[in-house]
Amino acid sequence: MKHVFCAMALCTLASCAPARYKPLFPPLVYYTAQEEKQAADELRAHPDLHELPIMMRDYGNERREIQ
Template structure:
């Protein structure tokens, strides 16, 4: 009987725990872009940074839900 009644209750809405994102200032982003332009031999770093940016965007979206 309890199992049947338990199915009638509303389930709580689960919200993910969101760690704080590090805020990068305009100067830091400009310095990073300059370093990447200065070292065109760094092939993998831009790929990692793109993945990191995508993960940050997904985390922001998940935390707004």
């Protein structure tokens, strides 16, 4: 009986402890439609940028998969 009481007491105390966890992913940053349009316009304004648009598209795909 003593073991049952101790087990119940430990469960009660453990349930009061705050749960601590670390998120697996950093929080997503959301952009307004105006910010997205401005970024797209800036990318189109520089035809010498070849890799950056590909990287941005990949980043967008990753964001959609995380959500």
